[in-house]
Amino acid sequence: MRLVRDWFQRHFADPQVAGLAILLVVGFVTVVLMGRMLAPVLASLVIAYLLEGIVGYMERWRCPRWLAVTLVFVTFMAALFSVIFGLLPLLSQQLTQFFQQLPTMIARGQELLLSLPEHYPNLFSEEQVYDLMSAIRSELAQLGQKVLSLSLASVMGIMTLGVYLVIMPLLVFFFLKDKVRLIGWFKQYLPRERKLAAQVWHDVDFQIGNYVRGKFLEILIVWMVSFITFSLMGLQFSMLLSVLVGLSVIIPYIGAVTATMPIAFVAYFQWGFSAEFAYLLGAYAIIQALDGNVLVPLLFAEVVDLHPVAIIVAILVFGGFWGFWGIFFAIPLATLVQAVLKAWPDLPPSEEPAPLAVDCPGKSSSEKMI
Numbered sequence: 022m023r024l025v026r027d028w029f030q031r032h033f034a035d036p037q038v039a040g041l042a043i044l045l046v047v048g049f050v051t052v053v054l055m056g057r058m059l060a061p062v063l064a065s066l067v068i069a070y071l072l073e074g075i076v077g078y079m080e081r082w083r084c085p086r087w088l089a090v091t092l093v094f095v096t097f098m099a100a101l102f103s104v105i106f107g108l109l110p111l112l113s114q115q116l117t118q119f120f121q122q123l124p125t126m127i128a129r130g131q132e133l134l135l136s137l138p139e140h141y142p143n144l145f146s147e148e149q150v151y152d153l154m155s156a157i158r159s160e161l162a163q164l165g166q167k168v169l170s171l172s173l174a175s176v177m178g179i180m181t182l183g184v185y186l187v188i189m190p191l192l193v194f195f196f197l198k199d200k201v202r203l204i205g206w207f208k209q210y211l212p213r214e215r216k217l218a219a220q221v222w223h224d225v226d227f228q229i230g231n232y233v234r235g236k237f238l239e240i241l242i243v244w245m246v247s248f249i250t251f252s253l254m255g256l257q258f259s260m261l262l263s264v265l266v267g268l269s270v271i272i273p274y275i276g277a278v279t280a281t282m283p284i285a286f287v288a289y290f291q292w293g294f295s296a297e298f299a300y301l302l303g304a305y306a307i308i309q310a311l312d313g314n315v316l317v318p319l320l321f322a323e324v325v326d327l328h329p330v331a332i333i334v335a336i337l338v339f340g341g342f343w344g345f346w347g348i349f350f351a352i353p354l355a356t357l358v359q360a361v362l363k364a365w366p367d368l369p370p371s372e373e374p375a376p377l378a379v380d381c382p383g384k385s386s387s388e389k390m391i
Contacts, residue, residue: 044211044218045361053342061185065192067233072097072197074234090197098190105186108260115261119287126290127157224360229353235320236349240267243312250304256284257291266305270312271349273332277309331355 052063072093079089134154138145196203211218244267251259262284269276284305292298335355339347347354 061188062192064185065189066196068097068189069193069196070230071233071237072193073200074230076197087198090194094190094194094197097193101190108264111260112264115258119258119261126286129290130157221357221360224363225353225357228356228360229350232353232356236271239270239312239316239320242316243267243270243308246308247305250308251301254297254301254304256301257287262287266308272336273329273352275333275336277313281305 052059075093076086076089079092080086131154134150138147138150244263247266248259248263251263256262262280265283266280269280272279285302288298288301292301332352332355335351336348339351339354341347343350
């Protein structure tokens with residue numbers, strides 16, 4: 022117990038450190054325990070945070086805040102309705118067509134698998150192929166059950182979506198309109214000694230703001246470039262696959278690999294192993310290369326660099342806690358951890374015991390120290 026007490030006193034003797042630790046613990050517990058209930062509020066807060074950058078830019082050009090908020094909110098609602106009534110029906114139509122053609126694709130895939138022992142007898146045996154086909158059928162059966170359960174729960178999902186479509190725009194509007202009042206109200210409940218917390222928030226706010234707005238632009242650019250490329254090359258389900266590619270950039274490294282599988286799957290069953298198949302995969306590889314080597318450095322030049330291992334660990338940890346939003350904010354949350362560690366005060370050096378004095382005959386007092 023004494024060891025724990027000494028460690029606690031060394032780390033949390035400073036009131037500012039204790040206040041920062043309390044804020045972090047309260048925020049973490051709140052999101053873990055009430056994340057599902059507060060999902061519309063958190064999502065609206067993210068959207069408002071994204072739009073606040075545009076509002077702030079307009080204010081710097083001496084535009085009144087009420088006018089900037091009104092124009093940005095109206096533009097946001099127009100974009101939201103265009104997605105609901107323009108994009109979602111098209112995605113639903115292509116998704117339905119995909120599931121209608123899925124049995125034919127599976128049958129062709131089985132023919133390809135059965136031909137492997139004939140063409141490559143040294144690598145594949147018939148027993149291995151049949152085991153693989155059984156595993157695929159089992160996975161497809163489980164997928165079918167999940168789709169059926171989702172369809173049965175679609176009524177409640179539609180009702181929940183309808184409620185969200187009413188609540189979230191209102192929350193976004195009030196978050197933008199009453200930003201100063203809400204921040205002032207929140208500050209009343211913060212500890213008085215919060216200079217360290219303010220320093221951490223200043224650093225993290227800059228990083229998260231750049232990350233959220235940059236990631237949103239990256240999704241739009243990758244989505245549009247992929248859609249144009251797939252459409253020009255005549256790939257089926259081009260809108261559905263391009264949206265998947267755009268959303269895949271949310272998950273660094275893993276998302277690009279995951280999105281490649283359905284694209285190669287559709288392209289193979291449309292063209293087989295042909296020149297069109299190779300051209301499509303080559304174009305997709307170029308898109309991914311430009312995204313990783315050109316677009317990301319331009320959009321995220323001012324975001325703190327994190328080691329790939331730290332990014333993957335953050336995705337696994339925060340995604341396990343908060344699902345999609347945890348994955349989306351894995352890098353900002355990792356940046357928060359890094360900012361807290363950088364701002365944490367240096368520990369005082371441990372006191373070392375003074376050297377003992379031993380009486381030695383014939384030596385001066387300075388020579389008696391050992």
